[in-house]
Amino acid sequence: MDGTKNPEHVVIVGGSSGMGFALAERLLATGNSVTIVGRSPERIKEARVKLGDPSKLYAIAADSTREDDVERLFGTVGEINHIVSTAADLTGAYSAISTMDIAHARRIIDSKVVAPLLLAKHGHSHIVDGGSISFTSGIAAYRPSPTGSVVAAVNGAIESLVYALALELAPIRVNAVSPGWVDTPFWDAAAGEKKAATLDAMAKRLPVGKVGKAADLAQAFESIMRNSFISGTVVHVDGGHRLI
Ligand SMILES: NC(=O)c1ccc[n+]([C@@H]2O[C@H](COP(=O)([O-])OP(=O)(O)OC[C@H]3O[C@@H](n4cnc5c(N)ncnc54)[C@H](OP(=O)(O)O)[C@@H]3O)[C@@H](O)[C@H]2O)c1
Known part of the structure; x- marks a missing residue:
């Protein structure tokens, strides 16, 4: 999307951190409007502040798991070109099934499955011709950890969701990006002081010899938005993780 020639407006749910933040940075740099x-x-x-507070940047506090917040969000933004959601709250996500706290599981399902449903429900009518919706799946759908059943399930669900929505909402294009391990603030919470060692160990196992950067994912989200022939698909940006 070369916003300098044809500026677009992109709503990024999860844009305050990690991959969503990197996408905001990338799109603003070429003259697009970003919320x-x-x-x-x-x-x-x-x-x-980190984005330099440019005039084409808008910011809205809203919880995408809450229908009233999502309605308010789209009531405020008006017409848009694309919706991207990278949002997830995986607090307490990893748990053995025998001791699983189902309230935690429901929160994760809300964050990665119910939220995309709400964004599609209330957001699609605001998208202009040529627009798209992109959600975020993840490697856990393909390489689950033994205590990662909920994370595997929600990421798998997003993939099926995009196939169905790409038909129902056509000609709006609906896709997902599936990241492998990416160095973002998510890992500060997930691994704490073991973050660097955890990511280094994974980097050594991956065919590409490194974990991803948020900017790698931003590039993938942008290319899905730009390519008018991509719909109903999942783009894997995982350094070859599915092969190991
Ligand atoms: N990082 C990885 O290695 C990795 C690997 C596989 C898949 N993924 C997936 O990639 C996506 C992005 O991950 P990331 O690493 O960029 O995450 P991150 O740095 O933790 O950022 C998550 C963003 O989502 C927002 N958010 C969370 N829940 C929300 C809600 N209910 N409503 C609105 N905003 C919400 C957060 O802000 P607030 O907390 O203020 O709401 C934050 O801006 C996630 O879906 C994650 O599951 C990540």
């Missing part, structure tokens, strides 16, 4: 969305107003404010 970043996240639950925490403080995090959004920090992201705004």
Whole structure:
């Protein structure tokens, strides 16, 4: 998307951190308008500052698991070209099935399955011709860990969801990006002080010899948005993780 020639407006749910933030940075750099969305107003404010607070950047605090918030979000943004959601709250996601806290499981399902349903429900009528919706799946759907049943399930569900929505919402294009391990703030919470060692160990196992950067994923999201012939598919950006 060369926004300098044809600026577009992209709503990025999850735009205050990680891959969503990198996508906002990338799109703003070429003159597009971006609305970043996240639950925490403080995090959004920090992201705004880090992005240099340009005039084409808008920010809205909203929780994509809440229908009233999602309705308010789209009521505010008006016409848009694309919706991207990288949002996820995987707190407490990894648990043996025998001791699983089902309230935790429901929160994860809300965050990765119910939220995309709400975004599609309330967002699609705001998308102009040539537009798209992109969700975020993940390697856990293909290489689950033994305590990762919920994460595997929600990522798998997103993939089936995009196939169905690509038909139902056509000509709006609906796709997903499936990241492998990517160095983002997610890992600060997931691995704490073991973050660097955990990511290094994975880098040594991957065919590409490194974990991903948020910018690698931003590039993939942008190319899905730009390519008017991509719909109903999952783009794997995982350094070959599915092969090991
Ligand atoms: N990083 C990896 O290695 C990896 C691997 C495979 C898949 N993925 C997937 O890739 C996506 C992006 O990951 P990331 O590493 O970029 O994550 P991240 O750095 O933790 O960022 C997550 C973003 O989502 C927002 N968010 C979370 N829940 C939300 C909600 N209910 N409503 C609105 N915003 C919400 C967060 O802000 P607030 O907390 O303020 O709401 C934050 O801006 C996720 O779907 C993740 O499951 C990541």
